Amino acid sequence: MQPSDFFAPASIGEMRVSNRVAMAPLTRARADLEGVQTPLAARYYSQRASAGLIVAEATNISRQGRGYAYTPGVYTDAQVRAWRQVTDAVHDAAGTIVLQLLHTGRISHVSLHEGSRAPVAPSAIQAGGTVLTAAGMLPPSMPRALHADEIPGVIDEYRHAARMAEEAGFDGVEIHMGNCFLLEQFLRDSTNHRDDHYGGSIENRLRLPVEVAQAVAGIWGAGHVGVRLSPVKTTIGETPLDSDPQSTYGRLAERLGALGLAYLHCIEERAPASALGAFDFQSLRRAFDGAYIxxxxxxRALAAEAVASGHADMVAFGKAFIGNPDLVDRLREGWPLTEAGPETYYGxxxxxYTDYSRYQAA
Ligand SMILES: Cc1cc2nc3c(=O)[nH]c(=O)nc-3n(C[C@H](O)[C@H](O)[C@H](O)COP(=O)(O)O)c2cc1C
Known part of the structure; x- marks a missing residue:
């Protein structure tokens, strides 16, 4: 895609977007305990439908994939019916919406699992930090390592969720390979200590993420499937970096690009300088060789510059979309932004959630 105007339409894979402003996925933890969205979600997302692309919040692909209470799922019929109301409302408002597919892996708690079973991960290494449970914020539980013969079942769960997302009326899906959740736990040698086909060498560690991408693209067609990466993020679960992120994620981007996926979506946080120096996101982009978010x-200024210079095809805004449902208009007109209070981020x-209004001149 050619560098262009921030407010001009574009094609991202096989999806048409009306401008280059994406709404980043934002967990708001307002579903019920069965992972079913309430009608408020339809209102919330339709209020933000002027985004060129909405990436709807991280959504659990299975019961085993859950890591936080009150987050939505996309594996039961009731969850799909509730999401259908969201996609209908967004499409009525001329928006484009994809669903972020999540398995949290070790960032989870036994109380979220059937029979209080342990969460699963590549290796039995406990995460730090906290997760939201029905009883409040608690440290993640000790996970158990997935057996090699369980891995096809995990891929099947992604396939099922991808099918359900299609039934729910989304325009595509984004596979969450970032924020230190299951697929990124497989990628990083800090959280993957396996000695089978899914651990050890870079090729082995990226095997599951690539197999999941192939499975999901098999349902949707690659042009409707994006991927999110966060190679230098450590905050969730206090997860250490990979020992060589540039090589690991570079090779992953290349493999994903070869599948012809719609886009690569990167959280470009800076690693602590002492750890690694600067991570080169443009080299990931080149390796992927497709649309880049x-x-x-x-x-506003950095985003417009990123698109004008060709650094990115779209720029995703997270926190700014919480308090500014009309963020695209505000960016276009240079109107002031409303800062949302973090106390209502989750739950x-x-x-x-839905009570932030459009900008009105005094
Ligand atoms: C309340 C909140 C919820 C978030 N939920 C998700 C999520 O579900 N999936 C995800 O990939 N990132 C999630 N993130 C990260 C954002 O998508 C985004 O990467 C981050 O806010 C940085 O972008 P910003 O500086 O524009 O806010 C969340 C961030 C916040 C503040």
């Missing part, structure tokens, strides 16, 4: 700390109801 940049995210992380962008403002609750309409307050801090």
């Amino acid at each position: 940049a995210n992380g700390g962008y403002d 609750g109801s309409a307050k801090g």
